[in-house]
Amino acid sequence: MLLHGKPTLQLPIFLEQAMNGAAVERLGAGLSAPIARPKRIAQRLKALLGSDRYAQAARCFASRYAQFDPAE
Numbered sequence: 001m002l003l004h005g006k007p008t009l010q011l012p013i014f015l016e017q018a019m020n021g022a023a024v025e026r027l028g029a030g031l032s033a034p035i036a037r038p039k040r041i042a043q044r045l046k047a048l049l050g051s052d053r054y055a056q057a058a059r060c061f062a063s064r065y066a067q068f069d070p071a072e
Contacts, residue, residue, distance in 0.1 A: 002029055005062035007054035009045055011035050028057035 001008045008030035010021030021032030031054070033044040048054050 002027075002058055002061045003065060003068065005055070005059040007048055007058040009033065009041075009048050011041065027061060028053065029061050030054055030058065 002024070008024055010017065010024055010030060010032040011034075012018035012021045012032060013035060018032070021030075024030040025032055031044040031048050033041040035041070
């Protein structure tokens with residue numbers, strides 16, 4: 001998603017996913033929410049959709065890695 005400039009809402013189940021979610025948050029290109037707290041998920045999704053700053057950061061990430069080719 002980030003390679004296409006789309007912000008993400010991370011819903012981690014395992015530690016590795018939580019670490020990835022934290023990295024996405026540090027980039028400013030998305031948010032993370034614990035799956036055990038549905039109200040928090042809704043709040044985070046609303047924040048993600050209500051602000052353009054996450055989309056801007058995701059587009060910046062995509063432009064930084066525009067030459068990335070996963071087939072290589």
